[in-house]
Structure formats: structure tokens, C-alpha cells
Amino acid sequence: MASKKRKADDDNDEMSVSPTSSPAIASRQLARPMKKVRAGNDMSGRPLPLPRLLETLDTAQLRTVLQTICERHPDLGQEVVNGAPRPTVAAALCVLEEYQQKLRAAFPFGNTSSDYTYFRVKQPLAALVDAISDFTPQYLPPTEHQTNISLQYLDGATKIIHDLPDWESQQYRHHKHNAYDELSNAWALVITEGAKRGGGIVLHTGGWDQVLAKHNQRSGGRLEQAINAMANEVGWIGTNPNASGSGTSDPNSIINQIMSGAYGSPVRVGPW
Secondary structure, rough: OOHHHHHHHHHHHHOOOOOHHHHHHHOOOOOOOOOOOOOOOOOOOOOOOOHHHOOOOHHHHHHHHHHHHHHHHHHHHHHHHHHOOOOOHHHHHHHHHHHHHHHHHHOOOOOHHHHHHHHHHHHHHHOOOOOOOOOHHHOOOOOHHHHHHHHHHHHHHHHHOOOOOOOOHHHHHHHHHHHHHHHHHHHHHHHHOOOOOHHHHHHHOOOOOHHHHHHHHOOOOOHHHHHHHHHHHHHHOOOOOOOOOOOOOOOOOOOHHHHHHOOOOOOOOOOO
């Protein structure tokens, strides 16, 4: 009985031991939150990372940086040319309109001499004409395959040329006259190529004969080459001054056959 009682007392003594005195509990360390490292005296200036730097640049600055890099590395510039999407007509005309606004802003206030005014606007005037000269080949065949897109660009560019100043002095008019001559050649090329496709149906249905006639009238007849191309290749200009551009007077012409739905109809063969 004494041995059984001692056994029970020993068990009670072991259970009464405080958990804090357990060797396993004593060796366990509580995890503490990491302290945030604060900036100390080791902080120093450094350039912005490239993504952050690009976020601070506007469109003009980005364009300047990219152009400088491409000029230093021609191979990289060619990759940009090959990889960039083709500019739309709206985008090109938007750029030309920006040049046009700079030209208008350069005009002096009040009554000034023609010579003074010309030399004030000479630089933005030349920049606008040069921009038109650079953009125009982009929208001509064979680079541009769609006649309608070519004509939309030429229409917008010709309107901008109309708004160039008409100088009293003949020597100052060469900017505008040369631009008219260049656009007249461009119109003629597009008309000639467009007339080869479907009998010039794009030229006819879009009313481009009337558009070109109005441009020629406003230019003082300086688009004569384009007018001749329209008359020779398509054939409805000058056939009937009172006509509304609905086609030539020849019912057998391709234009009239297409419009009447007879083009491509079966042809009768034999005495029937």
C-alpha cells in the first residue's frame, strides 16, 4: 500500500510542475516583427529608373530623344521605320495642321510691309511646305494601294496649300506655286493608277472629278495636269458642262455600264 501511494504522489508532483519551467518551452523563442529599415546617412542621389524617366517626358521630348538615338544608330532607326505602324491620313493631316498653326502664329500684328511679313513667316512657311513634300509620297502608288486613301490625303493637303498666303511679290510665291505643281503631279499619278482599277469606279462614285475641279478653280488653274489626267484616263470631265458627274455621254463606256449594272452581262453571239 505504501508503494502504491508513493507512486500516485510522484505522478501528482510531476503534473504540478509549472509549464514555464519546461525545458522545451524555455528554449522556444517568440517571433518578433521585422523592423523597417529607415533611411540613414547612407542615402544618396541616383538617376531615375528608365520607366520612371519615360513617364515624365511629353510627346515632343520623347520624339526628340528617339530621333537622336536613331541618328546615332542608323540600324536602330531602320528598325523603327520597319516596325512602326503606317500613319493614317488623319494622323498625317493633323501634323500638317500643326505646322499650319505655327505659320499663322508667326504673322505679325498690324499693318506691316510684305517684305517684313514674309521674312517673319519664311521659316514656318518653308517647314510646312517641306512637311507636305515629305508626307505626299507615303500616300502615292505603289506605296499606297488604295486609291480612295490617296485621294483623301491629296484633298486635305491641297486645302492646306490653298490657305498659304498670296504674296504681292512674285519672288515670294514660289513656295505655294511649287507645292501646287507637286500636288498636281501627285493627283495625276493617283488618277492614272486609279483609272486602271474597275474602270475608275472609285474616282467616279466618290465625286472626285468635282472635288478636283473645285481645287483647280481655287488654285487659279495650277492643277491643270491633274485635270488632264482625269479627262484622259476617266473621260467624264469636260464631256457635258451641265452634267452632275454621273458619267460620260457614251452609254457603252465602262463607267456607265458599271453604274447601270450592264457591265459583265452576257454578250449575244450569232444572228439572233
